[in-house]
Amino acid sequence: GDSVTQMEGPVTLSEEAFLTINCTYTATGYPSLFWYVQYPGEGLQLLLKATKADDKGSNKGFEATYRKETTSFHLEKGSVQVSDSAVYFCALSAPGANNLFFGTGTRLTVIP
Amino acid sequence: GAVVSQHPSRVICKSGTSVKIECRSLDFQATTMFWYRQFPKQSLMLMATSNEGSKATYEQGVEKDKFLINHASLTLSTLTVTSAHPEDSSFYICSARGGIAGGLADTQYFGPGTRLTVL
Numbered sequence: 742g743d744s745v746t747q748m749e750g751p752v753t754l755s756e757e758a759f760l761t762i763n764c765t766y767t768a769t770g771y772p773s774l775f776w777y778v779q780y781p782g783e784g785l786q787l788l789l790k791a792t793k794a795d796d797k798g799s800n801k802g803f804e805a806t807y808r809k810e811t812t813s814f815h816l817e818k819g820s821v822q823v824s825d826s827a828v829y830f831c832a833l834s835a836p837g838a839n840n841l842f843f844g845t846g847t848r849l850t851v852i853p
Numbered sequence: 854g855a856v857v858s859q860h861p862s863r864v865i866c867k868s869g870t871s872v873k874i875e876c877r878s879l880d881f882q883a884t885t886m887f888w889y890r891q892f893p894k895q896s897l898m899l900m901a902t903s904n905e906g907s908k909a910t911y912e913q914g915v916e917k918d919k920f921l922i923n924h925a926s927l928t929l930s931t932l933t934v935t936s937a938h939p940e941d942s943s944f945y946i947c948s949a950r951g952g953i954a955g956g957l958a959d960t961q962y963f964g965p966g967t968r969l970t971v972l
Contacts, residue, residue, distance in 0.1 A: 777963070784859070784946055784965035785897075830896065834961075840887060841948075841961055845896045 743768045747831045747844025754821055754851050762816040762847045764805075764831035772833040774798075774807055774814040775841070779828045788816075788829070821851045856880055857949050859964035866937055867972055874932045874967045876947030882927040883949035887961060888920070891944040903930055937971045944968050 748763040766772065773792045777785040789798030794809035803818045814831060831844040856879040866872050876886060885904050889897040903909040903924035911917050919941075921933040930949075934941055945968075948961040 775960075785948075785963040787960060787962065790960065840899050840902060843896045 743772065743833060743835050743838075743842050745831050745833055745842050745844040748847050749845070751848040751850060754849070756823055756851055756853050757820045758851075760816070760818040760821045760825075760849070762829055762831075762849070764814045764816065764844060766812050766814065766831075766833050768812075768833055768835055770836045771809075772835045774805070775832040775834070776803070776805055776814070776816050777830040777832060777843075779830065779846070781827070785830065821849070823851045823853055825849060826851050855951070855960075855962040857883075857947065857962045857964040859947055859967050861967060862965060863968045863970075865970045865972065868938050869936055871933055871935045872937055872969060874934075874945055874947075874969075876930045876932070876949065876964050878928045878949040878951075878962070881949075881951045883930075883951060884927065885950045886924055886930040887948045887950070888922060888930075888932050889946045889948065891946055891966070897946060900932075934969065937969070939971045942969055942971045 744767045746765050775790045776788040778788045779785050789800040791798040791807035794807055797806045805814050805816045828846045828848045830846045832841045834841050858877045860875045887902050888900045890900050891897050899912050900915045901909045901911045901922050903922050905924050905927050909922035924930040944966050946966045948963045950961050
């Protein structure tokens with residue numbers, strides 16, 4: 742079945758460090774891929790998405806590229822800020838399917 | 854755009870009572886709404902999917918009679934936790950997805966969540 746495997750956390754980085762959070766998926770066909778972010782005490786917010794192979798989603802300095810050959814959608818940011826501290830969820834939506842499959846989430850803490 | 858609200862944000866109730874949570878899409882028509890449950894430090898678990906005007910589809914292991922879902926309009930879905938018990942305490946999150954015409958077909962937009970505590 743469809744699934745998402747996400748890098749386990751927690752991840753602690755110093756401000757301005759480079760961030761990578763790994764995400765790989767298993768799915769039939771060509772799913773849409775998403776990264777959601779959950780700030781403390783809030784609901785999930787869509788961070789970025791990609792709907793086909795080689796697409797790059799980007800937002801707020803974060804990027805992720807849909808890699809069909811490696812079934813991956815790793816999240817990256819060149820220079821993190823304290824305000825990026827949150828839990829990040831990788832997710833997929835299979836073609837024609839209603840629901841999202843979520844990874845377990847990765848908690849990121851950025852220290853000054 | 855694509856804002857989803859939930860009400861209430863927090864609720865505390867006594868064991869045995871029922872609690873209703875509302876989920877509204879504020880600036881788009883949501884043909885499909887989803888209800889998730891999130892346990893502390895864990896991922897979201899899909900509870901059910903509802904389409905406007907039809908019965909909800911529940912995931913395996915979710916009690917239909919305990920978690921009543923009504924999707925009465927294209928902008929409102931409600932989740933009622935009936936005869937709540939302490940083990941129902943959790944963070945409940947709804948999401949909404951628009952119709953294809955709105956260009957939101959493959960993206961779910963999430964509400965801020967409702968924290969339920971059952972004493």
